[in-house]
Amino acid sequence: xxxxxxxxxxxxxxxxxxxxxxxxxxxxxxxxxxxxxxxxxxxxxxxxxxxxxxxxxxxxxxxxxxxxxxxxxxxxxxxxxxxxxxxxxxxxxxxxxxxxxxxxxxxxxxxxxxxxxxxxxxxxxxxxxxxxxxxxxxxxxxxxxxxxxxxxxxxxxxxxxxxxxxxxxxxxxxxxxxxxxxxxxxxxxxxxxxxxxxxxxxxxxxxxxxxxxxxxxxxxxxxxxxxxxxxxxxxxxxxxxxxxxxxxxxxxxxxxxxxxxxxxxxxxxxxxxxxxxxxxxxxxxxxxxxxxxxxxxxxxxxxxxxxxxxxxxxxxxxxxxxxxxxxxxxxxxxxxxxxxxxxxxxxxxxxxxxxxxxxxxxxxxxxxxxxxxxxxxxxxxxxxxxxxxxxxxxxxxxxxxxxxxxxxxxxxxxxxxxxxxxxxxxxxxxxxxxxxxxxxxxxxxxxxxxxxxxxxxxxxxxxxxxxxxxxxxxxxxxxxxxxxxxxxxxxxxxxxxxxxxxxxxxxxxxxxxxxxxxxxxxxxxxxxxxxxxxxxxxxxxxxxxxxxxxxxxxxxxxxxxxxxxxxxxxxxxxxxxxxxxxxxxxxxxxxxxxxxxxxxxxxxxxxxxxxxxxxxxxxxxxxxxxxxxxxxxxxxxxxxxxxxxxxxxxxxxxxxxxxxxxxxxxxxxxxxxxxxxxxxxxxxxxxxxxxxxxxxxxxxxxxxxxxxxxxxxxxx
Ligand SMILES: *[C@@H]1O[C@H](CO)[C@@H](O)[C@H](O)[C@H]1NC(C)=O
Ligand SMILES: *[C@@H]1O[C@H](CO)[C@@H](O)[C@H](O)[C@H]1NC(C)=O
Ligand SMILES: *[C@@H]1O[C@H](CO)[C@@H](O)[C@H](O)[C@H]1NC(C)=O
Ligand SMILES: *[C@@H]1O[C@H](CO)[C@@H](O)[C@H](O)[C@H]1NC(C)=O
Ligand SMILES: *[C@@H]1O[C@H](CO)[C@@H](O)[C@H](O)[C@H]1NC(C)=O
Ligand SMILES: *[C@@H]1O[C@H](CO)[C@@H](O)[C@H](O)[C@H]1NC(C)=O
Ligand SMILES: *[C@@H]1O[C@H](CO)[C@@H](O)[C@H](O)[C@H]1NC(C)=O
Ligand SMILES: *[C@@H]1O[C@H](CO)[C@@H](O)[C@H](O)[C@H]1NC(C)=O
Ligand SMILES: *[C@@H]1O[C@H](CO)[C@@H](O)[C@H](O)[C@H]1NC(C)=O
Ligand SMILES: *[C@@H]1O[C@H](CO)[C@@H](O)[C@H](O)[C@H]1NC(C)=O
Ligand SMILES: *[C@@H]1O[C@H](CO)[C@@H](O)[C@H](O)[C@H]1NC(C)=O
Numbered sequence: 001x002x003x004x005x006x007x008x009x010x011x012x013x014x015x016x017x018x019x020x021x022x023x024x025x026x027x028x029x030x031x032x033x034x035x036x037x038x039x040x041x042x043x044x045x046x047x048x049x050x051x052x053x054x055x056x057x058x059x060x061x062x063x064x065x066x067x068x069x070x071x072x073x074x075x076x077x078x079x080x081x082x083x084x085x086x087x088x089x090x091x092x093x094x095x096x097x098x099x100x101x102x103x104x105x106x107x108x109x110x111x112x113x114x115x116x117x118x119x120x121x122x123x124x125x126x127x128x129x130x131x132x133x134x135x136x137x138x139x140x141x142x143x144x145x146x147x148x149x150x151x152x153x154x155x156x157x158x159x160x161x162x163x164x165x166x167x168x169x170x171x172x173x174x175x176x177x178x179x180x181x182x183x184x185x186x187x188x189x190x191x192x193x194x195x196x197x198x199x200x201x202x203x204x205x206x207x208x209x210x211x212x213x214x215x216x217x218x219x220x221x222x223x224x225x226x227x228x229x230x231x232x233x234x235x236x237x238x239x240x241x242x243x244x245x246x247x248x249x250x251x252x253x254x255x256x257x258x259x260x261x262x263x264x265x266x267x268x269x270x271x272x273x274x275x276x277x278x279x280x281x282x283x284x285x286x287x288x289x290x291x292x293x294x295x296x297x298x299x300x301x302x303x304x305x306x307x308x309x310x311x312x313x314x315x316x317x318x319x320x321x322x323x324x325x326x327x328x329x330x331x332x333x334x335x336x337x338x339x340x341x342x343x344x345x346x347x348x349x350x351x352x353x354x355x356x357x358x359x360x361x362x363x364x365x366x367x368x369x370x371x372x373x374x375x376x377x378x379x380x381x382x383x384x385x386x387x388x389x390x391x392x393x394x395x396x397x398x399x400x401x402x403x404x405x406x407x408x409x410x411x412x413x414x415x416x417x418x419x420x421x422x423x424x425x426x427x428x429x430x431x432x433x434x435x436x437x438x439x440x441x442x443x444x445x446x447x448x449x450x451x452x453x454x455x456x457x458x459x460x461x462x463x464x465x466x467x468x469x470x471x472x473x474x475x476x477x478x479x480x481x482x483x484x485x486x487x488x489x490x491x492x493x494x495x496x497x498x499x500x501x502x503x504x505x506x507x508x509x510x511x512x513x514x515x516x517x518x519x520x521x522x523x524x525x526x527x528x529x530x531x532x533x534x535x536x537x538x539x540x541x542x543x544x545x546x547x548x549x550x551x552x553x554x555x556x557x558x559x560x561x562x563x564x565x566x567x568x569x570x571x572x573x574x575x576x577x578x579x580x581x582x583x584x585x586x587x588x589x590x591x592x593x594x595x596x597x598x599x600x601x602x603x604x605x606x607x608x609x610x611x612x613x614x615x616x617x618x619x620x621x622x623x624x625x626x627x628x629x630x631x632x633x634x635x636x637x638x639x640x641x642x643x644x645x646x647x648x649x650x651x652x653x654x655x656x657x658x659x660x661x662x663x664x665x666x667x668x669x670x671x672x673x674x675x676x677x678x679x680x681x682x683x684x685x686x687x688x689x690x691x692x693x694x695x696x697x698x699x700x701x702x703x704x705x706x707x708x709x710x711x712x713x714x715x716x
Contacts, residue, residue, distance in 0.1 A: 029083065029084070030081045030082065030083055031081070031082065031083075031084075031087075031101055031102075032068060032079055032080070032081055032101065032102040032182060032183050032246070032248055033079065033080060033081075033082050033087050033090075033099050033100065033101055033102065034077060034078075034079050034099070034100055034101075034102050034247060034248055034251060034281070035051075035054075035077050035078050035079070035080060035090055035096055035099050036075075036077040036096070036097050036098050036099070036100070036251075036284075036598065036601075037075075037076040037077045037078075037095050037096055037097055038075065038076055038077075038095075038097045038597055038600075038601035038602060039075055039076060039601040039602045040072065040073075040074070040075060040076045041076065047070065047072040047076055048070045048072055051067060051070045051072075051077075051078040052064070052067055054090065054093055055067055055078075055080055055090075057093075058082075058086045058089045058090055059080075059082070059086055065081070066080045066081045066082065067079075067080050068080055068081060068182045068248065069180070069182055069248060069249075069252050071251060071252060071255040072255070073255050073256060073258070073259030074254065074255045074256075074258035074259045074288055074292065075255060075288050075601050076095075076601070077097075077251070079102060079182050079248035079251075079252070087099050097594075097597050097598055097601070098278075098594070098598050100279070102182065102183065102246050102247045102248035103246070103247050112206075112325050112477035112481055112515060113226065113228065113515075115325040115326055115451070115452075115477060116476070116477065116515070116519075116562070116563060116564060116565060117564060117566060118228070118519075118564075118565050118566055120211065120224060120226060122565075122566055124231065124525070125522075125525035125526045127525060127528065128229055128231040128232055128522075128525040129152065129153065129156070129231040129232065129233070130156040130158075130525070130528070131229060131232040131233070131263050131264070131521045131524050131525045132155070132156070132158075132159060132175065132232065132233045132234075132235060132260075132261060132262045132263050132264075133204075133207050133208055133229070133232055133233070133234055133235070133262060133263065133264045133265075133266060133517060133518075133521050134176075134235050134236075134237060134253075134257035134260070134262035134264070134265045134266070134294075135200060135203060135204045135207065135234060135235070135236045135237065135266050135514075136237045136239050136250065136253045136254070136257070136265060136266070136267045136269065137195075137199060137200035137203050137204065137236065137237075137238070137239070137240060137266075137267075137268065137269075138195050138196070138197045138198075138199045138200035138201075138238060138240045138241070139177070139179060139192070139193040139194055139195035139196075139200045139201075139236050139238035140174060140177070140193070140194075140195050140200050140201050140204050140234070140236045141194065141195050141198075141201040141484065141485070141486040141487060141488070142168050142169055142170065142171075142174055142177070142194070143487075144201055144205060144209075144484040144485075144502065145210075145212040145215075145484070145502070146201075146204075146205035146209030146210055146212055146225065146227065146483075146484040147171070147173050147174040147204075147205070147209065147210070147234065147484075148171075148173065148210060149171035149172040149173035149174070152171070152172035152173050152231075152233075153172060154172060155172065155175045155233055156233070156261075158261040159175060159176070159233070159260065159261050160259060160260050160261050161175065161176035161178075161235050161256070161257075161260030161261065161262075162176060162178070162260075163175075163176060163177050164177065164178045164193075165177045165178060165179055165192050165193035165194070165238075166190060166191065166192050167190060167192045167194055168192055168193050168194050172233075173208075173210065173233065173234065174204075174233075174234050174235075174236070175233045175234065175235055176234075176235030176236065176237075176260060177193035177235070177236050177238075178193060178236075178237050178238065178253070178256060179191065179192060179193040179237075179238035180237065180238065180239050180246075180248075180249035180252045180253055181241060181249065182246055182248040182249050182252070183246045183248065183249075187241060187242075188242060188488065189488065192238075193236055193237075193238040194486075194488065195236075195238070195486040195488070196242070196486060196488040196489060197240075197242065197486060197488075197489055197493065198485045198486040198489050198493065198504060198506075199240070199268075199506075199510065200236060200238065200240070200486075201483075201484045201485055201486045202481075202483040202484060202485060202504065202506060202510075202511070203266065203268055203483075203510060203511070203513070203514040204227075204234050204236060204484075204514070205225065205227055205483045205484035206227055206228070206481065206483045206511065206514035206515060206518065207227050207228060207229065207232075207234065207266055207514040207517045207518040207521065208227040208228065208229050208230065208232040208233070208234045208518060208521065209225060209226060209227035209230065209483065209484055210226065210227070210230045210231075211224050211225070211226040211230055212224065212225045212226070212484075215482065215502075215503045216482070216503060217346070217348060217482060217491070217501055217503055217504055217505050218348040218499075218501075220329065220346065220348065220443060220445060220482075220505065221327070221445070221480070221482040221503075221505055225482060225483060225484065225503060227514075227518055228514075228515065228517075228518020228519055228521060228522055228565060229518055229521040229522050229525060232521050232525070235257065235260060235262055237253035237256060237257055239252075239253050239269075240269065245269055247281040250267075250269070250281050250282060250285060251281050251284070251285055253285075254285030254286075254288060254289060255285075255288075257289075257294075258288060258289055258292045258294055262294060263294060263295075263521065263524050263528075264294065264295050264296075264297060264517055264520050264521045264524060265286070265289050265294055265295070265296040265297065265517075266296075266297050266513060266514050266517035267282065267286075267296060267297070267298050267299075267312075267513070268298070268299040268508070268509065268510035268511075268513040268514065269282065269298075269299070270282065270298060270299055270300075270301045270311030270312040271301075271311055272301060272303045272309065272311060272459075274308070274313075274464035274465055275465075276465055276595075277314050277465065277586070277599050278591070278595040278596075278598040278599050280314070282296075282298065282312055282314075282317075283312075283314040283316075283317070283599070284598065284599055284601075286298070286314055286316055286317040287314070287316055287582070287599050287600060287601075288601060289532070290316040290317070290532045290533075290579065290582070291579050291600075291602075293531060293532065294532065295317070295318060295520050295524075295532035295535050295536060296316075296317040296318070296532075297317070297318045297320060297513055297514075297516050297517040297520055298311070298312035298317050298318060298319055298320065298513060299311070299312065299319075299320055299322075299508070299509035299510050299512065299513040300312065300319050300320055300321045300322070300458060300459045300471070300472040300509045300512075301458075301459035301509055302322075302457045302458065302459060302508055302509055302510075303457075303459045304454075304455075304456055304457050304458045304459045304460045304557075305456050305457075305458075305460055305553065305557075306459075306460065307460050307461070307462065307553065307556065308460070308461070308462055308463075308464045309459040309460055310459040310460060310461050310462075310463065310464070310471045310472055310556075311459055313461075313463045313464065313465060313466070313469070313471040315466070315469050315582065315585060315617060315619060316532065316533070316577075316582050318473050318474075318516060318520065318536050318539070319471045319472040319473045319559070320472060320473065320474060320475065320476050320478075320509060320512045320513045320515075320516040320563075321454050321458045321459070321472040321474070321475035321476075321478075321509065321512060321557060321558055321559060322454065322455050322457070322458040322475065322476070322477070322478025322479060322507070322508065322509040322511065322512035323451070323452040323453055323454045323455060323458070323475040323476065323477060323478065323479065323512070323546075323558065323562065324406065324407075324448055324450070324451040324452055324453050324455060324477070324479045324480075325448070325451050325452065325477045325479065325480070325481075326447055326448050326449070326451040327445055327446075327447065327448060327480065328344065328408065328445070328446055328447075328448040328479075328480060329344060329345065329346045329408035329443045329444075329445055329480055329505070330342045330343065330344055330345070330408070330443060330444050330445075330446055331343065331344075331345040331346070331347040331408075331415070331416035331417075331440060331441065331442075331443045331444075332416070332440075332441045332444070333376075333397060333416050333418070333426070333438050333439070333440050333441070334351075334438060334439050334441060335356075335426065335429050335436070335437075335438045336353075336429070336433065336435070336436060336437040336438060337429055337432075337433075339425070339429060341418055341422040341425065341426060342416070342418075342422075342444075343405075343416050343417040343418045343419065343422070344404070344405060344406070344407060344408040344409075344417055345408050345409060345410075345411065345415055345416040345417050345443065346408045346409065346410045346443050346480070346505055347410075347411070347414055347415065347416060347440060347441070347442055347443045348410070348442065348443070348491070348499065349413070349414040349440075349442070350442065351414070351439045351440060351441045351442060352394070352414075352439060353437050353438070353439045354374060354375050354376045354394050354395060354437060354438065354439070355374075355375045355376070355435070355436065355437050356375065356376045356377075356378065356397075356426075356430060356436045356437055356438045357371065357372060357375045357376070357377055357378070357436075358377075358378050358430070359372060359377035359378055359379045359384065359387070359388065359393075359396075360379070360380060361379065361380045361381045361383075361384075362377060362379035362380070362381055362383055362384035362387040362388060362396070363381065363383060363387065364383060364386070364387050364390075365387070366387065367387055367388060367390075367391035367393070368391070369391045369392045372388060372391045372392065372393040373391070373392040373393065374392065374393070374394050375393055375394065375395075376393065376394060376395035376396065376397060376414075376438050376440065377391075377393045377395070377396050377397070378396075378397050378399055378423070378426065378427075378430075379396055379397065379398055379399070380398075380399055380400055381398070381400070382398055382402060384396045384397075384398050384415075385398065385411035385412060385413055385415045386411075386412060386494055386495070386496075388413065388415075389412050389413045389494075389495075389496045390495070390496065393413070394413065394414065395413060395414040395415060395438075395440045396411065396413060396414075396415040397415065397416055397417070397418055397423075397426070397438075397440075398415065398416075398417045398418070399417075399418050399419075399420065399422075399423030399426070400419075400420060400423070401419055401420055402417075403456055403457075404417075404456065404457065405419070405456075406453070406455050406456050406479070407455055407456075407457070407479045407480060407507045408443070408480055408505075408507075409507075410491050410492050410504075410505065410506075411492065412490075412491075412492045412494040412495070412496050412497035413496070414440040415440065416440055426438075450550060452475070452477070452546065452562050453546075453547070453550040453551055454475050454546070454550075454551045454557035454558050455478065455479050455507070457507075457508070457509075458472075458475070458478065458509055458512075458557065459472070459509065460472075460553050460556045460557055461555070461556035461557075461559075462556055462623070462625065462714065462716060463623075466589065466614055467623070467625040467716045468614045468615060468623045468624055468625055468635075469614060469617070469619060469623060470555060470559060470560075470619075470621040470622070470623040470710065470712055471559065472556075472557075472558070472559040473536065473539075473540055473559045473560060473621070474516065474539060474540055474543045474558065474559045474560045474561060474562070474563050475512065475543075475546065475557070475558040475559065475561070475562055475563065476512040476513075476515035476516045476519070476562070476563045477511070477512060477515050478507060478508055478509050478510070478511040478512030478513075478515070479507045479511075480505050480506075480507055481505065481506065481507065481511040482503050482504070482505045483503065483504070483511075484502060484503055485501055485502060485503055485504035487500055487502065491504055515563065516539065516563055518565070519539060519563055519565035519568060520535050520536075520539060522565050522568070522569065523535045523538050523539065523565070523568050523569055526569045527569070527644075530574075531576055531577070531578060533574075533575070533576050533577040533578065533581075533618075534574045534576045534642070534644075536620070537571065537574040537575040537576065537620040538568045538569070538571040538574055539563060539565075539568045540559070540560040540620040540621065540709075541560070541571050541573070541574075541575070541620050541707045541708050541709060542564050542567035542568045542571050542706075542707075542708075543559075543560045543561035543562055543563055543564055543708075544561050544562040544563075544564050545561050545562075545708075546558040546561050546562055548695060553693070554693055554695050554712075555621075555693070555695055555710050555712045556693065556712075556714075559621065559710070560620065560621055560708070560709070560710055561708075561710075570645065570705065571644065571645075571705060571707060572643075572644065572645040572649075572651070572700070572702060572704065572705025572706075572707050573641040573642065573643060573644065573645070573651065573700055573705070573707045574620075574641065574642050574644050575618050575619065575620040575639060575640070575641060575642075575709075576618065576640075576642050577617065577618045577619070579600070579604070580604075580610070581612070581617060581618055582617070583596070583600060583604040583606075583610065584610050584611060584612040584616075584617075585612055585614065585617040586599060586600075586606075587606035587607075587610055587611045587612070588611050588612045588613050588614060588616075589614070591606065593605060593606075615635050615636060615637045615638075616637065616638045618638075618639055618640055620709055621709050621710050621711075621712070622637055622683060622685065622698070622709055622710065622711040622712065623711075623712045623713075623714075624685055624687060624712075624713050624714075625689075625713070625714050625715065625716035626687070626689035626713075626714075626715060626716065627715065627716055628689065628715075629689055629690055629691055629715050630688070630689065630690070631688075631689050632686065632687070632688050632689070633686070633687050633689060633713070634684065634685070634686045634687075635684070635685050635687075636682055636683070636684050637682065637683040637684075637685070638680065638681075638682055639680065639681055639682075639683065640678050640679065640680045640681075641670070641678065641679060641680075641681075641700065641707070642676060642677070642678050643672040643674070643675055643676065643677045643678075643679075644675065644676075645675075645702065645704065645705055646675075646702075646704075647672070647673065647674050647675045648672065648673060648674075649671075649672050649702045649704075650669060650670065650671045650672070650702060651669065651670045651672075651700040651701060651702045651707070652668065652669050652700070652701055652702075653665040653668045653669070653670075653681070653698060653699070653700055654698070654699045654700075654701060655696065655697070655698055655699075655711075656696050656697045656699075657694075657696035657711070658694055658695065658696060660687065660688040660690060660694050660713075661685065661686075661687050661688075661694045661696045661711070661713055662685070662686040662687075663683065663684070663685050663686075663696055663698065663711060664683070664684045664685075665681060665682070665683050665684075665698065666681060666682050666684070667681060670700065683698060683711075685711060685713065687713035689713060689714070689715050690715065691715060693712060693713070693714040694712070694713040694714070695710060695711070695712055696710070696711040696712075696713075697709060697710050697711055698711055
């Protein structure tokens with residue numbers, strides 16, 4: 001069923017935007033193009049009339065219907081419906097940096113904060129309520145208790161945004177709402193920033209939902225639901241609809257969010273296909289946000305565990321993997337002979353005994369309703385539960401090895417999941433009797449002693465474009481997370497599901513990203529002047545070490561480690577970087593003037609003095625790759641740290657390196673006399689490249705802070 005595919009995508013593969021090819025190339029086809037013109041011009045020029053004049057020259061009287069959107073608040077450009085020929089003519093006009101088709105993309109408890117060592121009574125900055133987080137997602141359910149503004153004062157004066165949506169009332173908590181729908185995509189109900197899918201409500205409440213007592217999904221995951229920064233303000237920018245998210249809208253939302261005055265942008269969307277930074281609207285939008293002091297926090301994608309599957313890998317944004325928390329959901333099936341088997345699934349339905357039958361693969365439409373009605377059906381595919389429900393079954397068991405043993409899905413009817421071993425045991429029982437029966441119980445919530453571990457679906461490094469920038473940057477909880485939900489949908493959003501709920505439990509790097517966005521907002525509330533790179537550095541160098549035995553793909557699964565928001569407000573030292581550093585990095589990557597301008601939007605250019613190797617970008621982690629196993633590679637990394645701890649402090653370097661990795665640090669001691677003082681050092685790594693990744697680390701310690709960076713050498 002389409003709806004089943006939606007579930008798999010939205011929940012496990014959530015937030016991977018799938019680029020769908022635009023229509024077949026016919027020069028008369030009219031498509032949506034983004035005409036990108038870089039930074040806003042200086043002076044009083046009316047940018048919007050400039051855009052319509054440009055269009056008029058090319059499309060004549062069609063200009064008013066052709067122009068879909070003007071970007072005029074944070075950068076310059078527009079989206080328009082054009083033929084191939086018109087596109088080519090516009091591309092030659094003065095001021096146009098590039099013209100590219102707008103691709104349509106699909107979407108990639110509260111125990112989780114406690115699990116991160118971040119209890120409800122954690123210390124708070126007095127000005128947390130001045131922090132604004134922009135959510136680029138499916139909108140929000142404004143009436144959710146998580147967005148109640150009791151006790152909130154008016155938004156901070158820097159807020160320039162608005163509540164620009166029908167059927168949507170903002171308040172002093174949820175201070176802004178806008179929606180974007182440049183390309184025709186399905187709409188449920190009327191056009192509005194109101195969330196009809198649940199996803200945006202879930203992510204926004206994870207970042208900044210206020211505390212809501214007694215939250216649960218039918219009693220599961222019960223407790224107080226809360227976001228990372230319960231006093232912060234939220235602004236929603238709805239860019240995703242049931243038909244997907246379009247690049248034209250993503251850029252429009254960046255344009256607005258930056259100008260509206262948000263402090264952090266949270267974007268759980270990305271492409272499973274690698275493209276260079278100058279061809280990636282999210283990387284381009286995030287570069288503008290970085291230039292304006294706004295960190296973009298991104299999901300790593302749900303295409304794991306394939307190596308190199310990570311999305312959103314630009315060095316100026318934060319890339320977040322997803323890991324487990326210490327609670328899991330298992331659902332048991334009790335057979336007529338009292339044997340019990342269990343597998344990961346969330347089942348909220350009351351148990352009942354029913355006959356049990358085979359349904360084979362249970363492809364859509366394949367089940368005979370007269371044979372399966374009121375029975376539990378054994379299915380060899382994840383389409384099983386939907387197909388079974390449609391045919392009138394009362395339960396389903398999915399049997400097979402589908403690679404999601406480490407997370408639990410909800411299904412639209414009583415269902416569980418069994419591996420092949422347990423599935424054959426059920427089959428033996430069915431063969432042993434003429435009246436096989438079973439009952440699927442409500443879920444149990446055992447403690448997951450293996451947590452945290454990066455979940456299988458979380459996309460993995462290495463970075464597909466710049467292998468020597470380690471990605472993902474860190475990991476955060478993204479498995480079986482409870483948060484607020486939209487009342488315009490159901491638990492699964494699937495046909496036949498009637499369970500409308502205010503809180504839901506779902507998984508994805510979409511869910512881990514807002515934990516990191518909330519943590520970034522928390523850091524920002526203590527350090528309002530810190531740059532995006534500084535906040536990111538604080539989160540990375542304080543992250544907790546993850547176990548290399550639970551994730552054999554080590555740093556490519558978890559980056560610097562498991563996020564620790566409380567430690568991140570006091571990192572001791574930070575690895576800072578600003579636009580010039582990223583420009584220098586792009587120059588070193590061989591960017592020519594054209595490509596550079598697409599990313600930066602400004603007049604930055606490359607020269608001999610502005611041309612750093614990837615190893616010299618002041619990044620808080622270290623990576624080097626070689627192509628040939630057995631070869632020895634020596635790399636020199638120049639780094640500069642800024643003291644943000646006690647004014648007088650001395651840090652000593654400690655290196656941990658496995659055999660095959662020789663790391664030298666010079667100097668090995670850094671003495672600071674003042675807050676804000678910078679000191680440089682050089683790390684030389686001599687690595688014998690092998691088929692397994694070599695993982696080491698550098699820790700700068702003053703006895704109070706450990707400033708930790710992974711050092712990774714690998715064969716690419
Ligand atoms: C507002 O949204 C609610 C929830 O989707 C819907 O039931 C109602 O009809 C909408 N009202 C208008 C005027 O669009
Ligand atoms: C759409 O808006 C109209 C008028 O504002 C309202 O009557 C109707 O209920 C809305 N429909 C939905 C599905 O929200
Ligand atoms: C908690 O929520 C459950 C159902 O969601 C409800 O039955 C119960 O009365 C609530 N308890 C309190 C103390 O509010
Ligand atoms: C969840 O509900 C159970 C059963 O009602 C109760 O014992 C437990 O204390 C609740 N947990 C929280 C965190 O409220
Ligand atoms: C299964 O367990 C129930 C309750 O303990 C018992 O009444 C029943 O006889 C058992 N059935 C079999 C086949 O052992
Ligand atoms: C099958 O699942 C059961 C229950 O989760 C587990 O104990 C068993 O080890 C699994 N078997 C295999 C071969 O994975
Ligand atoms: C159950 O019976 C079917 C058909 O008779 C047979 O193909 C299958 O191997 C049997 N399974 C087990 C586990 O005995
Ligand atoms: C810049 O590089 C891109 C691809 O990397 C290439 O398509 C383009 O022609 C180059 N432009 C110039 C002016 O060299
Ligand atoms: C930057 O450095 C690379 C490699 O060292 C070199 O090939 C390139 O010409 C340099 N570019 C500029 C603008 O100096
Ligand atoms: C890196 O550091 C070394 C030693 O301090 C210095 O000689 C070199 O110029 C630096 N390189 C860059 C690109 O800054
Ligand atoms: C720093 O790391 C050392 C060695 O792992 C550890 O003993 C110490 O407790 C850590 N200090 C802090 C403040 O985390």
